[in-house]
Amino acid sequence: MMRKASFVLSTIFLILLGVGCSNLTYTPVPTPYPVDYVPTIIALTVQAGEAALITPSPVVIQQNTPTPSPTLTVEIQLATNGPSPTPLAMNSTSTESPVPSATISQDPNASPTRRPTRTPTITPTPPVPNAGVQISEPGPMSKVASPLELVANLHSFPSGSYHVEIWLEPLQPGGEPRQLFKEVKKIISNPIDWIYLDPQIPFELRRVSEFGQVRLGIYDQVGRAVSVNSVDLILLSMGLSDITPTGDLSEPIVIREPTRNHLIQGGTAVVSGLAKPSEQFILAELVTSDGTVVGYNQVFLTPNPDGSYVPFTFEVPYNVTTGTWVRLQLSESGVRIPGVEHLSSVEVYLSP
Numbered sequence: 023m024m025r026k027a028s029f030v031l032s033t034i035f036l037i038l039l040g041v042g043c044s045n046l047t048y049t050p051v052p053t054p055y056p057v058d059y060v061p062t063i064i065a066l067t068v069q070a071g072e073a074a075l076i077t078p079s080p081v082v083i084q085q086n087t088p089t090p091s092p093t094l095t096v097e098i099q100l101a102t103n104g105p106s107p108t109p110l111a112m113n114s115t116s117t118e119s120p121v122p123s124a125t126i127s128q129d130p131n132a133s134p135t136r137r138p139t140r141t142p143t144i145t146p147t148p149p150v151p152n153a154g155v156q157i158s159e160p161g162p163m164s165k166v167a168s169p170l171e172l173v174a175n176l177h178s179f180p181s182g183s184y185h186v187e188i189w190l191e192p193l194q195p196g197g198e199p200r201q202l203f204k205e206v207k208k209i210i211s212n213p214i215d216w217i218y219l220d221p222q223i224p225f226e227l228r229r230v231s232e233f234g235q236v237r238l239g240i241y242d243q244v245g246r247a248v249s250v251n252s253v254d255l256i257l258l259s260m261g262l263s264d265i266t267p268t269g270d271l272s273e274p275i276v277i278r279e280p281t282r283n284h285l286i287q288g289g290t291a292v293v294s295g296l297a298k299p300s301e302q303f304i305l306a307e308l309v310t311s312d313g314t315v316v317g318y319n320q321v322f323l324t325p326n327p328d329g330s331y332v333p334f335t336f337e338v339p340y341n342v343t344t345g346t347w348v349r350l351q352l353s354e355s356g357v358r359i360p361g362v363e364h365l366s367s368v369e370v371y372l373s374p
């Protein structure tokens with residue numbers, strides 16, 4: 023009986039000793055994941071390893087050749103003891119830096135830039151020049167008692183001269199005008215561009231009043247008229263002067279063509295320009311240095327009611343046997359007081 027009790031105690035001791043030792047070396051067995059969760063674990067594992075496992079190959083790009091982005095397809099199947107999961111197919115697109123494209127892209131927010139286009143060149147019309155002879159005082163139709171106080175500017179001509187004249191209308195219709203005053207002054211060979219005049223001109227009349235005209239002209243070294251201008255007046259033998267404001271100081275007759283020193287050939291000169299005609303015609307003359315007229319034409323122009331410029335173009339036939347320098351003169355003569363009222367000119371060279 024005693025031996026049996028000792029055997030029981032020994033057995034219990036050994037069991038307890040075995041249990042204690044087994045606790046010291048015990049390693050818990052990992053709990054298996056559910057089979058349905060395995061595809062999710064595989065997908066997460068693949069995504070985590072793609073950055074380290076997939077190394078993009080170097081890309082060589084040719085200009086103007088678009089390169090398609092590489093597409094990587096990974097197919098993984100997992101065999102388990104449980105029900106087979108659905109095969110996982112992944113279309114993983116490489117996330118490497120985008121390849122520069124040969125196609126030019128535009129910023130939608132950028133301001134549009136106009137492409138330069140060919141624009142026809144427009145030649146501006148030259149302005150109307152000031153008159154070569156400008157009469158500032160007295161103004162048109164002023165009532166003037168002696169002395170006549172004249173204020174004027176003249177465009178000088180080297181070695182030429184300028185004339186100051188006062189004319190009266192004829193006593194009878196169709197008669198000759200009467201010259202009341204005339205003064206001629208020489209111009210030096212190297213003058214200033216403009217000559218300023220402010221003389222006081224005394225005069226006497228046989229009547230209480232008369233219709234008159236002041237004429238100023240510039241002449242070249244051989245006596246040909248270069249520029250002439252005039253102002254109509256009422257001259258008084260007594261009383262006080264009544265001076266009107268200054269009139270238009272622009273050139274009454276503007277020559278656009280031909281220009282100065284222009285060569286003209288073929289026996290015909292084409293003349294064009296602008297005019298403010300007070301009468302109905304303009305006389306064109308080609309005058310040589312000795313005063314010979316080698317060509318002329320008379321052109322009728324209708325004045326504008328508002329007094330504005332009238333354009334003109336006409337031809338002047340001429341006849342020369344050798345090359346000749348001439349002065350083209352366009353002039354307008356008065357009716358009430360005959361004589362040149364306005365004149366413009368330009369020097370040109372004629373060839374047969």
